[in-house]
Amino acid sequence: ISYGIPLLPSLLSFWIMNSLSRPLIANMVSPHDAGLYSAAFRLASFIFLITAGFQLAFRPFAMSIKEREDAPYIYSLLARSLLILGTFAIMFLNFFIKDIMALLTSYDYIVAYPIVWILSLSTLFNTFYVVISVGLLIKKKTSIISKAFFYASCFYLILNFLVIPRYSFFGASIVSLLTYLFIIYYIYFKAQKIYYIPFKMTSITVYLFYYLCLMTAITLLQIYNFPFLTFFNFLAFLSLVAVLFLTRLGRLTWLHQVWKIIWKKYIS
16 A cells, blocks of 8 residues: 555556647647647557566566665666667657658648657656656655656646647647656656666766757658658667767677577577
8 A cells, every 4th residue: 555555646647648638739729730649649659569568567577676686787777778779669660750650641640750759759758767766666655756747747737838839749749758857857866865776877868868869850851851861860870879888878798698699599
């Protein structure tokens, strides 16, 4: 009871953030724009293929190893692995998102493709915070999570009322992303004081800042039909890999371990 009940307000706040965007857009702009947002959100939900299973499995797993001396390191490794895998998957989706939307939706809905990666990243952050907050779960301080979501839902509503009338579904998607960033950093700073985990948050922040700038640049080039977009996408991918290693979120030892597994199972 002490573990679960404090999480109920956070679930309510999460419901608010995921349910009100479309009604707000429909009433403040137009039902058509709400439909565009809905179409983008449906495509963005592909990230659930990565996050859903992880989110279901992580908390029982985290509790099962909490007494181990290396548990904080494992939590950190899982957080970084989730972030890296998710962001690269979203980047690859964004490379082809315009064609995918043209294939799966009518012509009128293609204009919503620039926000698909933003909504996908918000969905990824909704799982990422679960790992960030693991120390609060271990110490049964889950009321902090509820506070984070309560503040975030207020932040979310206020910003939406300000930006939706002018920026429609573009504004709503950016507000969603900013809200989840607020949740992640609020919980991180609170949780570290209660149960320290070496998440390498400075490196994560640098990586995310570069990633957001890079994805914004790709989207702008898509909108303006840049003639060498495929080449730019390739360079963008290489640069993100470089930043990954420069920030030390990824290491060559990981690649070596993956290669050993592939060699033993499929080659040797």
